[in-house]
Amino acid sequence: MAKLYYLDEVNNLGYGEFTDIFGNIVEHCPVIAAAVWSRRPFSDFRSMGKAFCDVLDDLPGCVKEGVLRCHPDLAGRLAQMDTLTSESKNEQKTAGLLDLSVEEQLLLSKNNASYMSKFQFPFVICARENKKDTILTNIVIRQENCKDVELNIGIEEVKKIARLRLMNIIEMHQSNI
Numbered sequence: 001m002a003k004l005y006y007l008d009e010v011n012n013l014g015y016g017e018f019t020d021i022f023g024n025i026v027e028h029c030p031v032i033a034a035a036v037w038s039r040r041p042f043s044d045f046r047s048m049g050k051a052f053c054d055v056l057d058d059l060p061g062c063v064k065e066g067v068l069r070c071h072p073d074l075a076g077r078l079a080q081m082d083t084l085t086s087e088s089k090n091e092q093k094t095a096g097l098l099d100l101s102v103e104e105q106l107l108l109s110k111n112n113a114s115y116m117s118k119f120q121f122p123f124v125i126c127a128r129e130n131k132k133d134t135i136l137t138n139i140v141i142r143q144e145n146c147k148d149v150e151l152n153i154g155i156e157e158v159k160k161i162a163r164l165r166l167m168n169i170i171e172m173h174q175s176n177i
């Protein structure tokens with residue numbers, strides 16, 4: 001089990017250590033953690049989570065697209081090669097995406113490709129808050145949206161993923177130190 005950090009420890013970290021620890025709160029985007037560092041001290045878990053959300057909200061649209069592009073396709077090539085980050089692998093596993101039937105795999109691959117071709121960024125959804133059936137439904141429905149709407153939905157999903165990843169690293173109980 002990975003070490004859990006108390007907020008008072010987090011508030012005292014230098015930016016190098018902070019970025020090492022929180023660099024994948026947003027998938028493959030350590031620059032977001034490096035920006036969040038300067039928003040310390042955090043009074044509670046909520047304010048730390050909000051700092052990640054605020055940095056994401058402040059990004060221009062083209063960089064938000066870049067953040068989405070740092071996410072792997074669900075049950076895509078990286079999953080098949082077993083080269084996902086440990087966070088993404090656990091999330092995809094929890095949703096049942098690493099255990100698809102041949103038909104489900106083909107359906108998801110086809111929709112990953114058509115979504116990408118329409119929006120030029122991958123379909124992003126918080127896998128831990130969904131199951132494979134809702135993901136397979138959502139990837140079809142969301143292709144009806146326009147690009148601006150999908151960019152916003154994608155970033156909101158990144159925030160949900162970030163909040164759950166943060167919960168795995170931050171000790172929620174008060175430190176007695």
Ligand SMILES: NC(=O)N[C@H]1NC(=O)NC1=O
Nearest residue numbers: 072088091124125126127
């Ligand atoms: N494409 C996509 O949604 N990927 C992400 N979703 C999630 O919960 N973890 C991921 O890596």
